[in-house]
Amino acid sequence: MRTLYPPIEPFASGHLDVGDGHHIYWERVGTPGAKPAVFLHGGPGGGIAPDHRRLFDPDRYDVLLFDQRGCGRSTPHAELEANTTWHLVNDIEQLRRLAGVEQWLVFGGSWGSALALAYAQTHVDRVSELVLRGIFTIRKQEIEWYYQQGASRIYPDKWERFVAPIPEAERGDLLHAYRRVLTGDDRAAQIAAAKAWSVWEGETIRLLPDDAxxxxxxxxxxxxxxxxxENHYFMHGGWLKEGQLIRDAAKLRHIPGVIVQGRYDMACPAETAWALHKAWPEARFEMIEGAGHAYNEPGILDALIRATDGFAK
Structure with a gap:
C-alpha cells in the first residue's frame, strides 16, 4: 500500500488578486520546473492542508495548491459575493498563468472533482491528465441524498445533531432553512448552524469514525x-445545468484520467462515479472496497499515489 510522501514546505507562496475584492492564497511545492500539477480541495470552502502537498512525488512534480475564494488563507473570509464555480474556473486559469505553464495535471477530490471537471471541460487544452476522487457533480439527487434524505438513514444519530439548529417546521427544505441562518444577522446562531453543518460532514466522510x-x-x-x-454553492446547483458535468464528459476523452471511488462513500455515493465512468470509459476506474469518502483512507490513498506516480513517468 502506498502512503503519503514525507512532509514538505512550499518553495514559494503568496496571494493573488483575482478581482472582485478576492485575494487567493497559493503555494508551490516540489521541484521548480518539474511536472506541473494543480490541487483542487473539497468543500467548497474546505481549504488546503499540509498533507495535501504529500500526494505527489516532490522530486518529479511542481505542484500549485490554493485556497479557493472565501476559505483558508484567502480573503475575505467566508465571502459569498463573486464566489461561483465559474469564478473559480477563471481563478485556476490565472494561477496557471502565474505558474508559467501551458498545461498541468489537475487533481481534485469531492467538490474538487466537480471543479476539476468544470475546469477541464472549459479549458481542455490546458489539462494534461486528470486524477479524480470521491466523485461529486452537484446533481439534485446528490444534494438531496446528503442534505435531505438518504445518508440520514445510515447515520440517524448524527443526523439529529445536523438538523438540531433548524426548527422542525422548516426541515422539509434544509438547504433553504440553513441558508436563512447562515446568512442572517444573529452571529451566535450562525456559528451554531455552521458547526452543525460542518461536523455532519466531518463525522460521515470516513468509513470508520475519526475524532480528530x-x-x-x-x-x-x-x-x-x-x-x-457549501450551502451557497448547493443552493445554486453550482451554477451548472442539471447533469452537465457528466453530460459533457465526452470532451475529456483524449485526456488521460483516473477515477478513484470508495465503495461505501456516504457523502458522494458510488453511483455518481459509475455514471462518470460510463460517460468517460477511457479513464481508469478504481472502486475501492472497504473505503468511504476521505482521501487518506488506506485503499483510496494507495490508488491516488499510484495515479500521480504513474503520470509522473
Whole structure:
C-alpha cells in the first residue's frame, strides 16, 4: 500500500488578486520546473492542508495548491459575493498563468472533482491528465441524498445533531432553512448552524469514525467558511445545468484520467462515479472496497499515489 510522501514546505507562496475584492492564497511545492500539477480541495470552502502537498512525488512534480475564494488563507473570509464555480474556473486559469505553464495535471477530490471537471471541460487544452476522487457533480439527487434524505438513514444519530439548529417546521427544505441562518444577522446562531453543518460532514466522510477529523470541522473559522460556502454553492446547483458535468464528459476523452471511488462513500455515493465512468470509459476506474469518502483512507490513498506516480513517468 502506498502512503503519503514525507512532509514538505512550499518553495514559494503568496496571494493573488483575482478581482472582485478576492485575494487567493497559493503555494508551490516540489521541484521548480518539474511536472506541473494543480490541487483542487473539497468543500467548497474546505481549504488546503499540509498533507495535501504529500500526494505527489516532490522530486518529479511542481505542484500549485490554493485556497479557493472565501476559505483558508484567502480573503475575505467566508465571502459569498463573486464566489461561483465559474469564478473559480477563471481563478485556476490565472494561477496557471502565474505558474508559467501551458498545461498541468489537475487533481481534485469531492467538490474538487466537480471543479476539476468544470475546469477541464472549459479549458481542455490546458489539462494534461486528470486524477479524480470521491466523485461529486452537484446533481439534485446528490444534494438531496446528503442534505435531505438518504445518508440520514445510515447515520440517524448524527443526523439529529445536523438538523438540531433548524426548527422542525422548516426541515422539509434544509438547504433553504440553513441558508436563512447562515446568512442572517444573529452571529451566535450562525456559528451554531455552521458547526452543525460542518461536523455532519466531518463525522460521515470516513468509513470508520475519526475524532480528530470531526474536531477539526468544529473550529469556528473553518466551520463558518465551510458551511456558508457549501450551502451557497448547493443552493445554486453550482451554477451548472442539471447533469452537465457528466453530460459533457465526452470532451475529456483524449485526456488521460483516473477515477478513484470508495465503495461505501456516504457523502458522494458510488453511483455518481459509475455514471462518470460510463460517460468517460477511457479513464481508469478504481472502486475501492472497504473505503468511504476521505482521501487518506488506506485503499483510496494507495490508488491516488499510484495515479500521480504513474503520470509522473
Amino acid at each position: 477529523l470531526s474536531a477539526s470541522h468544529e473550529a469556528d473559522d473553518f466551520a463558518l467558511a465551510f458551511a456558508r460556502i
